[in-house]
Amino acid sequence: MKFINSDLEKNAVVQRIELPGLADYKNVFIKREDLIHPEISGNKWRKLKYNLLEAERLQKKTLLTFGGAYSNHIYSVAAAGKEYGFKTIGFIRGEAYNPLNPTLSFAEANGMELRYLNRADYKNINSINFQNDIIKQFNDAYLIPEGGSNSLAVKGCAEIINDIEIEFDYICCACGTGGTLAGITAGLKNTRNSIGFSILKGGGFLKEDVKNLIKNYNGKEFNNWDIILDYHFGGYAKINYELINFIGDFEKTNKIQLDPVYTGKMFFGIRDLIIKGYFKKHDKIIAVHTGGIQGIEGMKNKIKKILASHLSVS
Ligand SMILES: *Cc1c(COP(=O)(O)O)cnc(C)c1O
Numbered sequence: 001m002k003f004i005n006s007d008l009e010k011n012a013v014v015q016r017i018e019l020p021g022l023a024d025y026k027n028v029f030i031k032r033e034d035l036i037h038p039e040i041s042g043n044k045w046r047k048l049k050y051n052l053l054e055a056e057r058l059q060k061k062t063l064l065t066f067g068g069a070y071s072n073h074i075y076s077v078a079a080a081g082k083e084y085g086f087k088t089i090g091f092i093r094g095e096a097y098n099p100l101n102p103t104l105s106f107a108e109a110n111g112m113e114l115r116y117l118n119r120a121d122y123k124n125i126n127s128i129n130f131q132n133d134i135i136k137q138f139n140d141a142y143l144i145p146e147g148g149s150n151s152l153a154v155k156g157c158a159e160i161i162n163d164i165e166i167e168f169d170y171i172c173c174a175c176g177t178g179g180t181l182a183g184i185t186a187g188l189k190n191t192r193n194s195i196g197f198s199i200l201k202g203g204g205f206l207k208e209d210v211k212n213l214i215k216n217y218n219g220k221e222f223n224n225w226d227i228i229l230d231y232h233f234g235g236y237a238k239i240n241y242e243l244i245n246f247i248g249d250f251e252k253t254n255k256i257q258l259d260p261v262y263t264g265k266m267f268f269g270i271r272d273l274i275i276k277g278y279f280k281k282h283d284k285i286i287a288v289h290t291g292g293i294q295g296i297e298g299m300k301n302k303i304k305k306i307l308a309s310h311l312s313v314s
Helices: 006-011 043-057 072-084 102-109 128-137 151-161 179-188 205-218 241-254 263-275 295-313
Strands: 014-016 028-031 062-067 087-093 112-117 170-175 193-198 225-228 285-288
Touching: 006 043, 043 072, 043 151, 043 179, 062 072, 072 087, 072 102, 072 112, 087 102, 102 112, 102 295, 151 179, 151 205, 170 179, 170 263, 179 193, 179 205, 179 225, 193 205, 193 263, 205 225, 241 263, 241 295, 263 285
Parallel strands: 028 285, 062 087, 087 112, 170 193, 170 285, 193 225
Antiparallel strands: 014 028
């Protein structure tokens, strides 16, 4: 395998930003994890790094993983497999796509073999028996769980805070499986606070998952973190006009693109919590841009429809 170039992580600079309508708030910053790598973007780089090294150490030839049809994780694993010389297999939730959507067609173009699991079977993907079966079936493959969240991912994400040079009170990230929040929290070692924003409806279970991910990683429990459950916009990949409009305003103000599935919802939530007084004016907040820009292409039609229907009613 090619040496994993950790110098890329230096691209993840911290910049001051302005939240739309809150020009007076000068203490909000963004950490540009989205700039680490053009394809293995943001937190997916952090989550895969030590897994790739471990797969190499174990002399595995194949990476096997799971995800939804628009998953940033699937996209990143495919790109990583191509760059670092692994065969990749992606088990996709749901029926086969024909034609492939932009995420899956990128994955296939990068050499990923796509398999489909119906929704009932997909529910089993975390069962040990099921995993052992498919690992055997695919020549002793290296298995990466859905969203990439295992202890090695937590280890990689703990490094997100390493090179932050400014003082801060809060660090925020979007939560899908909670691996990123677990890593950031483990990295903080009970100093300052980390806040996750669930992008799933009913994401309360994430609190237990994050606690367990931290425990499995370093055996510790921390209490300087929380998960905000109010900014899922109806659930995974659900969006509305208010969110699209906010993302547009944010991009105009800061010249930084957000994705509608994760980072758009997090920044919307941060802005709303500032307005509601949860964060105070003197609090220094760093929000992690975890990437995910590839997902916009697959949402374009949905976005167009929402914008069109807004225009027709207003
Ligand atoms: C995968 C992803 C997340 C969620 O990370 P978890 O570790 O699963 O909570 C957040 N933001 C983006 C852009 C992602 O692609």
